[in-house]
Amino acid sequence: MSDTASQAELDAARLLLARMGISPADLIEAATNRPQAPTFADYVPIVSAAVSDGTRRAYGSYWNRVLEQWGQRRLNEPTPSEIEQLAEYVKTHVVARRNARGGRSAAEHLIAALRCLYRRAVADGHIAAADNPALKVAKPRRLPSTRRAVADTRLAEINAVAASTGDDPALDSLLLRLHTETACRRGGALALRPVDLDPEQCLILLREKGDTVRWQPVSPILMRHLQWHAEERGATGAGQLLRYRNGQPITYRRYDHLWVRIGEHLQWVYVQQISTHWLRHTTLTWVERNFGYAVAREYAGHSGGGSDAQSVTGVAAYNEHQLGNLQDPVSWGQYLLRPDFWNRTLENWQSELLAVSSMVVLSIYLRQRGSSQSKPVGAAHTSNGVDG
Numbered sequence: 001m002s003d004t005a006s007q008a009e010l011d012a013a014r015l016l017l018a019r020m021g022i023s024p025a026d027l028i029e030a031a032t033n034r035p036q037a038p039t040f041a042d043y044v045p046i047v048s049a050a051v052s053d054g055t056r057r058a059y060g061s062y063w064n065r066v067l068e069q070w071g072q073r074r075l076n077e078p079t080p081s082e083i084e085q086l087a088e089y090v091k092t093h094v095v096a097r098r099n100a101r102g103g104r105s106a107a108e109h110l111i112a113a114l115r116c117l118y119r120r121a122v123a124d125g126h127i128a129a130a131d132n133p134a135l136k137v138a139k140p141r142r143l144p145s146t147r148r149a150v151a152d153t154r155l156a157e158i159n160a161v162a163a164s165t166g167d168d169p170a171l172d173s174l175l176l177r178l179h180t181e182t183a184c185r186r187g188g189a190l191a192l193r194p195v196d197l198d199p200e201q202c203l204i205l206l207r208e209k210g211d212t213v214r215w216q217p218v219s220p221i222l223m224r225h226l227q228w229h230a231e232e233r234g235a236t237g238a239g240q241l242l243r244y245r246n247g248q249p250i251t252y253r254r255y256d257h258l259w260v261r262i263g264e265h266l267q268w269v270y271v272q273q274i275s276t277h278w279l280r281h282t283t284l285t286w287v288e289r290n291f292g293y294a295v296a297r298e299y300a301g302h303s304g305g306g307s308d309a310q311s312v313t314g315v316a317a318y319n320e321h322q323l324g325n326l327q328d329p330v331s332w333g334q335y336l337l338r339p340d341f342w343n344r345t346l347e348n349w350q351s352e353l354l355a356v357s358s359m360v361v362l363s364i365y366l367r368q369r370g371s372s373q374s375k376p377v378g379a380a381h382t383s384n385g386v387d388g
Contacts, residue, residue, distance in 0.1 A: 037075040037126045040066055047120045054187065054209055059113035062106075065090055066114065075118070076127050080136040087111060087137070104140045111139050149285040150278055154268070155180070161265045162258065168245060172258050174225055175242070179276055182216045183283035183300060185209065186255055186276055192241045194230045199223050212301050 017023065044063045048056055069086055070078060078086075087107040094106040114134040122129050150158070162172040178189055188208040196205035202223050203215045218226075226241065233243040240249035255276050263270030280300075288296035 037077075037121070039072055039074050041071040043075060043121065043126070044117065047117055050120065051116070052211075055116065058109065059116060062090070062110045062113035063117070065110065066117075075121050076131060078133055080133045083111065083114060083133055083137045087140075104142070108139045108142065111137055146273070147278055147281050149282040150274070155279075155282065157266055158262055158269065158274070161262050165265060166258070166261055171229075171242070171244070171250070171254075174229055175255070175258065175276075176279065177222055177225070178218075179279040180283060181218050181222055182206065183280045183287075184216065185280065186252060188301075189242060190240065190250070190252070192226075193238050194227075194235050194241050195238055196241070197223065197226055197230075199227065206301065208301055214301050216299075216301075 014024075044067055048060065048063060051059075066086070069089075087110050090110045091104070091107040111134060114137075118127070118132045118134045121127050122132055159173065159176055162176055163169045166172055175189065178184065179186075182188075182204065184206050185208050188206040191207045192204065196207075198204070198215070202218055202220055204218055204223075204226070205213065206216050207213050229235070229243075230241050233245065234247040235241045235243055242250050244250060259269070259275055263274070268274075284296050284300050287299050
């Protein structure tokens with residue numbers, strides 16, 4: 001294909017513009033009169049104020065890095081190559097943590113933060129969608145997770161250390177019990193309020209990332225301790241439930257200090273980089289093995305559904321089993337051809353089909369007084385809504 005347009009193509013373009021009532025001069029004038037894009041220093045605070053607290057917490061530090069490097073530059077100035085250079089810089093200057101993986105997550109989150117920023121810029125009309133440089137940069141490939149279910153004996157060791165060390169063993173034990181029973185994320189636990197407790201039905205209302213909201217069952221013992229904790233530490237109404245002894249709400253730092261302390265007493269916790277999310281993985285693994293994938297997905301509060309979501313989560317579980325048996329992991333495409341994927345998919349379909357079929361069959365024989373959706377209590381089973 002030639003880099004320059006032929007005379008016929010130019011004539012066709014002029015004809016099209018003429019029919020639209022647009023002259024070449026109009027295009028030049030429109031490009032000239034387009035307002036300048038704002039600088040990062042001007043625009044990042046606007047985006048930061050517009051996003052949710054969770055997004056701000058996830059991307060805030062990376063937006064700060066962008067301000068440090070490009071604060072006075074305009075949004076339309078950085079190129080994809082410069083974004084890649086900044087990602088490498090962030091990758092090599094990442095703060096060393098016990099669960100670090102060579103800065104790959106830092107580079108991935110930087111690109112995600114820039115995509116969020118530029119997506120807002122496109123919506124606000126500061127740049128054209130085709131000029132979005134962040135979409136032209138590929139994220140680093142995410143490595144398979146090293147997370148796996150914790151054995152019962154190991155879980156008992158973790159709880160024993162939490163209950164016998166630290167300045168607030170009661171709080172730490174409650175946190176571990178809450179996450180083990182409900183498989184909730186840290187954000188869900190921190191967002192828990194006294195009004196979210198339903199002691200009659202032993203349910204708690206969890207609000208987690210992605211604006212997901214769900215009622216999660218808990219044991220009567222956990223429900224009682226959550227209520228006692230709220231009463232003893234002054235948590236009332238719509239305030240945060242989990243608090244320190246002085247009545248101040250806890251933050252994510254409580255979890256960080258908790259696992260650092262447990263790692264000091266249990267070497268394997270430090271070596272394997274055990275965290276709160278391992279408890280969630282442990283519970284969901286048990287639920288899936290005993291009740292199937294569909295129930296585990298709902299218990300986890302996953303908003304996505306269908307075979308796509310199942311294949312993504314399934315390949316992670318499959319690769320975990322492969323690595324545990326000293327076998328090579330497989331790619332997502334290879335997993336789609338494995339019997340494990342189709343077994344999980346058919347099991348999911350079977351459970352949903354049985355649920356719907358049960359509702360249909362039981363609705364023929366069961367009655368509910370006063371319900372507009374139910375047959376009259378004395379009606380025959382063979383009657384339907386069009387009889388008479």
